[in-house]
Amino acid sequence: MEQLFQTLYGIPLLGLVFQLGGYLVDRLPSIAPIVLGLAAPIALGALCGVMNERSGVVNIGIEGIMLIAAFVAFVAGAFAADAFPAEGSDVFGVTPALLIGVAAAVISAMLVSLLHAWLSISIRADQIISGTIINIAALGLTGYLNRLIISANPRAGAGTFKSFNPPDALVDLPIIGWVLNMFLDQGPIAMIVIVLVIVLQIMLFRSRWGLRTRAVGEHPKAADTVGIDVIALRYRNVIIGGAFAGLAGAYLTLEATSSFQNGMTSGRGFIALAAVIFGRWTPIGSFGAALMFTAAEALGVAIRFRPPDGDLAALGDVMTAIPNQVYGALPYIITIIILAGVVGRSIPPAAVGQPYYKESRA
Amino acid sequence: MSGGPSGPDQEPATDPKPAMDPSADAGPVIEAEAPQAASPQAAVPPPLPRDPVARFWSVAAVPIAAVVLALLVGSLIILASSFFAVGGFEPLLPVEAYSSLLRGSFGSVNGLVNTVVAATPLVLAGLAVGIGFKAGLFNIGAQGQFLMGALAAAGTGAALAQQPPPIAIGGALLAAAIGGGLWGFIPGALKAWTGAHEVVTTIMLNYIAAAVIGYLITGPLAAPGFSFARTGPVGNAALPIILGRNGHLGILIALLAVPLAYWLLWRSTLGFELRTVGANPNAARYAGMRPGLLTIFTLSLCGLLAGLAGGGQILGTSGFMNASYGTATGFDAIAVALLGRAHPVGILAASLLFGAMRAGSGLMQIEARIPVEIIDVIQAVILLFLAADVIVRRILRLRAARSGVDEIQTVTRSYGEQAAR
Amino acid sequence: MTEPQAIQPSAPSAVPSPDRTLAAPVENAPALEMRGITKRYPGVIANDHIDLEVRPGEIHALLGENGAGKSTLMNILYGLAVPDEGEILLDGVPVTISGPSDAIERGISMVHQHFMLVPVLSVAENILLGEETMANAIFLDRSEARRRIRELGARFGFEIDPDAPVGSLSVGWQQRVEILKALYRKARILVLDEPTAVLTPQETEEIFAVLRRLADEGHSVIFISHKLYEVLAVADRITVIRRGRVVGSRTPAETNEEDLAELMVGREVQLTVDRGESHPGEPAFTVEDLHVQDDRGHEAVRGVTLEVRAGEIFGIAGVAGNGQDELVEAITGLRKPKQGRVTLGGRDVTGSGPRKLGAAGLAYVPGDRHRFGLVLSFPLQDNLVLTSYHKSPFARGLVRDDQACEDWANRSIAEYDIRTPSCDVPAGTLSGGNQQKAVVAREFSRDLKALVLDQPTRGLDVGSIEFIHRQALAKRDAGTAILLVSAELDEILELSDRIAVMYRGELVAVVDGRTANREEIGLLMATGRREESKSPIGAEV
Structure with a gap:
């Protein structure tokens, strides 16, 4: 057996592939929880994108919605922490302030989404412009208020949710142990992501709401002729989608870190958009894409710290020779390749971006 | 099956001039079964009045109103902020803020020059977005094109730093144009050859540009002897100062670009083709034009302009580039193009407005303690009023005025067809 | 739009309460009865007191x-249009849909x-x-x-x-x-x-x-x-509708x-333009064994062969959807043919694009002027040079000559009687007839060998139809080879020197335009056959 591997490693290109596999098996368990944590806000943003685009609305404002929610979560949490000081509970370190922060984030994100819905569905403004407005406004508004409220009078936030520590017995299980650890060594929002992804996946393909959403995103007129209220359905989906982006924002300031920085979403909303496309507009698919994107990024970092060595030295040389930025840009490069149809085409819902005009009666 | 419903389905203007042509379309028309024949084209704007003043007003009313309304909204925000900014309710704070904004931007020669300098990249990048709009393309990638232009200028400028200025400057600007142009060519070619929609590809290319910059500036282009990663000084490639304290040659380039863009769009056959593709790609094909090539050309040109904007910033103001070099110019450019109705002169005016706000915001922050970010908020509100122009028109009773963004009505509609070709 | 009052009972005798919860079905009543349904659109009566009873x-x-008023009637039944007069009864009970x-x-x-x-x-x-x-x-x-x-x-x-x-x-x-x-x-x-x-x-x-x-x-x-x-x-029963009745x-x-x-x-021919004598010359435009696929990859044109001589109008009649669109697109360079040959003035132009065909002397008045023929948001004068903007005198190299365009536009406006306040209003603000006149003005003014007219008078008023017909005849007399494709049999009969009928992607017959018999062509259009026969449905010719 040992010899077989030795031989395989020796073959130039194929060997590298096998070495990579070995390296991943070795290293993944330790970086997996980090990867999921990094992927959580992206996956939530992608769920927002799926909700929007499946019903026929383009939303490139996910980035902005997330940013506003992150800011609101932090500020609301900070003020609530002043008002209701409390010790964190045993599970997840939950405090009233944290919960208030999350609720405020979700509500603010839904309000911003309502604006997007109104502009793109009722006003029938260009949906890309509407998203652009949200992005610009978010950057400006949060920057403005950050300087006005936080920088002028620095305050601690509401702290963060704590990760759940899975019992060692579970983590040490062979093979599935590290997977369990990946999902369990997380704070509440990251854990909810997995639940949301599965629920949405089932809902989208098994429920009445899901059927109608898919129909409206593909062929709103057909849906209209069988009595479905296209406008109302789109509103509902855009606003609920906003709630997911709101959770993503709350994750950034109440779970991943305990502070707010200007522009801290740093493109996650756009990676989410990429994940939606890569995941072919399905919740599970875009979650997988988010994981893949962040895994690439984490791997890039991991390689900096501990490149493959020993038997794997050849691989280590190759991997360290690849600039770090390549791993970071991978999501964007892959998305372009997918869009161009070089490797399998990803086809968006047919009616995405088109405002719906109800059949007029003369 | 491609696409869903196609727009408002109106026969545009069934009888706009009943007095002039009363008999038109009367009589036993055979094809009466479909009174709402599907029109693949965007709604037709009302005809422009002949009188120049009325003409100007019909085009500019909505943008001007949007700016005024946004400034009003801004003053409400400032008012509400007074508790944090000055620790109590201060009804005159908006006046104070806006007056220091004005003084900062127009109150002195330096202020004026600062305004012009701040407007310079906006003009070029604004044209990069606006020309795209005219061709039916939404170039969100001005940001990436700007950065690639800046990078190329910084790299080439550093390499040519010891050459005589004409060579150094010419080389660096040429590099900026090529760098930006290449970053525009990619989404253009992707759209023409594979049908990938430019909105998504340009967003992705913005981030890829940032990664390229991060790599090159921390690696191959890094100059030795600095405590942080940056390119070497551009030396002789620095643009000469031609106006006041910091008014660099880039101003002239931007000013030249405006009439050139105007000429291209409205006086050249190429511009005619480009606008035809934007307004009705089917008619363009019918007329023997080649929409695919025109798309590639347009986005490359847009990239070139944005790249020049980036190059101008590096060579004219900063003199080098660091790994985290980032401005929001590419995104401001979208606001500029929309506010300027994708018209070169409008873009110039909108750039001066935004440039003035940027230039004056520093003084406003010092004097009135209103953070500079209020400018972004006001910009967003301007766009909001442009997009939701029904509100503006209702407030001002501007029924004859053109809508806020009618140049680009067809842009997003194609988003879902990105794979369909 | 007032929703509930969709239908006003035309007679006072109608059941006073049209609410379906109150009225019980009437014994032995037809499942559906439409009485005196009338629907007017601006300038046209789509349905004129139509009665229909379905058991x-x-x-x-x-x-x-096409266009007789069937779809309007059904849209009314389906609640998509509100009739101006008349009532609908389901099982004998008046209803509002x-x-x-x-x-x-x-x-x-x-x-x-x-x-x-x-x-x-x-x-x-x-x-x-x-x-x-x-x-x-x-x-x-x-x-x-x-x-x-x-x-x-x-x-x-x-x-x-x-x-x-x-x-x-x-x-x-x-x-x-x-x-x-x-x-x-x-x-x-x-x-x-x-x-x-x-x-x-x-x-x-x-x-x-x-x-x-x-x-x-x-x-x-x-x-x-x-x-x-x-x-x-x-x-089981057949109700025939013509012109809304x-x-x-x-x-x-x-x-x-x-x-x-x-x-x-019907028999009546409403419009007659004195078409005069035609003097056909050499074949100027030929199509040989052309096969064209539609968007879904089905063969829509199946081996069409025809030749149009200089100075003649060759009409293609046919019910819409029998491959005419694909045929026209293929010969005007908008669609690549799968197989076959097209020549213009003796030169092989198979597969050439619109620009090359235009240079070779082919002009095309498209059937859908909003899709192809015009850029509605552009000024009229730009639309009038849409297919010649790149040539002298409208441009020298890259530079457009606005004055030349404007002069040209004003000449065209006068010559083709385009009613417009000026040449710089957006084309979309003109009436349909004037829009089409603009397209005709532009295409007819080019240096022509052959002209393809696709539904040139679709949806127009009588005056514009007559005007366009006269212009087409004038072009014929000037020696142009004209291919006229139309679903309007009257138009075909009125203008064509020879008439072919297109049926399921093929030309099933060519007849002389002067002696063509309306019933014969109508039968060919509807059945693809000249004689009455008892052959089963779908039998090929």
Whole structure:
């Protein structure tokens, strides 16, 4: 057996592939929880994108919605922490302030989404412009208020949710142990992501709401002729989608870190958009894409710290020779390749971006 | 099956001039079964009045109103902020803020020059977005094109730093144009050859540009002897100062670009083709034009302009580039193009407005303690009023005025067809 | 738009309360009765006091040419249009139909000519949509839905896989899905709008079997068509509509194709332009064995051969959708032909693009002026040079000459009587007739060898039609080879020196334009055959 591997490693290109596999098996368990944590806000943003685009609305404002929610979560949490000081509970370190922060984030994100819905569905403004407005406004508004409220009078936030520590017995299980650890060594929002992804996946393909959403995103007129209220359905989906982006924002300031920085979403909303496309507009698919994107990024970092060595030295040389930025840009490069149809085409819902005009009666 | 419903389905203007042509379309028309024949084209704007003043007003009313309304909204925000900014309710704070904004931007020669300098990249990048709009393309990638232009200028400028200025400057600007142009060519070619929609590809290319910059500036282009990663000084490639304290040659380039863009769009056959593709790609094909090539050309040109904007910033103001070099110019450019109705002169005016706000915001922050970010908020509100122009028109009773963004009505509609070709 | 008052009872004797909850069905009443339905659009009466009665268990055909008013009538029945006069009775009870959902609820279902199906969804999902069978408050009961769909399918004689994506089905099966959709909603009255337009003869035969089964089970079927043999083959009764009026009602037993063709097409010829003598010369424009595919990859043009001589108008008549669009697009460079040869003035121009064809002397007045012919948001003067903007005197190299364009525009406006306030108003603000005159002005003014006119007067007023016809004749007399494609038989008869009839992608006959007989051409258009015959449906010529 040992010899077989030795031989395989020796073959130039194929060997590298096998070495990579070995390296991943070795290293993944330790970086997996980090990867999921990094992927959580992206996956939530992608769920927002799926909700929007499946019903026929383009939303490139996910980035902005997330940013506003992150800011609101932090500020609301900070003020609530002043008002209701409390010790964190045993599970997840939950405090009233944290919960208030999350609720405020979700509500603010839904309000911003309502604006997007109104502009793109009722006003029938260009949906890309509407998203652009949200992005610009978010950057400006949060920057403005950050300087006005936080920088002028620095305050601690509401702290963060704590990760759940899975019992060692579970983590040490062979093979599935590290997977369990990946999902369990997380704070509440990251854990909810997995639940949301599965629920949405089932809902989208098994429920009445899901059927109608898919129909409206593909062929709103057909849906209209069988009595479905296209406008109302789109509103509902855009606003609920906003709630997911709101959770993503709350994750950034109440779970991943305990502070707010200007522009801290740093493109996650756009990676989410990429994940939606890569995941072919399905919740599970875009979650997988988010994981893949962040895994690439984490791997890039991991390689900096501990490149493959020993038997794997050849691989280590190759991997360290690849600039770090390549791993970071991978999501964007892959998305372009997918869009161009070089490797399998990803086809968006047919009616995405088109405002719906109800059949007029003369 | 491609696409869903196609727009408002109106026969545009069934009888706009009943007095002039009363008999038109009367009589036993055979094809009466479909009174709402599907029109693949965007709604037709009302005809422009002949009188120049009325003409100007019909085009500019909505943008001007949007700016005024946004400034009003801004003053409400400032008012509400007074508790944090000055620790109590201060009804005159908006006046104070806006007056220091004005003084900062127009109150002195330096202020004026600062305004012009701040407007310079906006003009070029604004044209990069606006020309795209005219061709039916939404170039969100001005940001990436700007950065690639800046990078190329910084790299080439550093390499040519010891050459005589004409060579150094010419080389660096040429590099900026090529760098930006290449970053525009990619989404253009992707759209023409594979049908990938430019909105998504340009967003992705913005981030890829940032990664390229991060790599090159921390690696191959890094100059030795600095405590942080940056390119070497551009030396002789620095643009000469031609106006006041910091008014660099880039101003002239931007000013030249405006009439050139105007000429291209409205006086050249190429511009005619480009606008035809934007307004009705089917008619363009019918007329023997080649929409695919025109798309590639347009986005490359847009990239070139944005790249020049980036190059101008590096060579004219900063003199080098660091790994985290980032401005929001590419995104401001979208606001500029929309506010300027994708018209070169409008873009110039909108750039001066935004440039003035940027230039004056520093003084406003010092004097009135209103953070500079209020400018972004006001910009967003301007766009909001442009997009939701029904509100503006209702407030001002501007029924004859053109809508806020009618140049680009067809842009997003194609988003879902990105794979369909 | 006032929703509830959709229909005003035309006679005071009508039942005072049209509320369906109050009135009981009348014994032995027809399933559907439409009385005195009138619908006016600006400048035209689409429906002029139409009466229609459909009994339970009956297949009732509504026969008429394109634009006769059939679709308007059905839109009224489906609640998509509000009649100006007249009333609708279901089972003898007057009703007001407020919209499609209301119509569905009352048991009326429509199978649109353009299917209202979502291609990426499965058969079951398409059928369920809007009328979902639920397992609980949230989730669909997919197994029950599948069972019911299979059962319904079996009852009407076909086996369908409920899980197949609709987009993967053939058009014939998609149609069955539409019918199942209606049956799933317990439709009693089923309207099929041109159901066979996109079907092969075999598929048509199969759908007819389904329709007969439906009628046997007591459903009423309204079958809209302009194909005589189909109507004769499947209908129990036939109502013929021409120009918004009912012109006759027949049973298949008491009529035949000639009788129906005459009723449908009519005899009158309203417009006559003195066409003068034509002096055809050498063949200037030829098409040999041309095969063209449509967007879905089906062969829409199947081996068309024709030649147009200089100084003659060659007309192609045919019911819309028989491959004319694809033929025209292929010979004007907008679509690549699959096979065949096109020559212009003796030169092979097969596969050339519009620019090359234009330079070789071909001009084209497109059928859809909004899609191809005009840029509506551009000033009229730009539209008048849309196909020659790049040539002298309108441009020198890259530079456009606005003054030349404007002068040219003003000359065209005068010469072609385009009514417009000035040459710089957007083309979209002109009336349809003047828009078309602008297209004609532009194309007719080019340096021409051959001219393709596709539906050149579609949707225009009498004055514009006459004007355009005169211009076409003048071009003919100047020695241009003109190919005229039109679904308006009158237009073809009036202008053409020779007439070919296009039927299912082929030219089935060429006749002399001066001696052409209206009934004969009408029959050829409708059946692809010259003689009455007893051959089965879909028989090829």
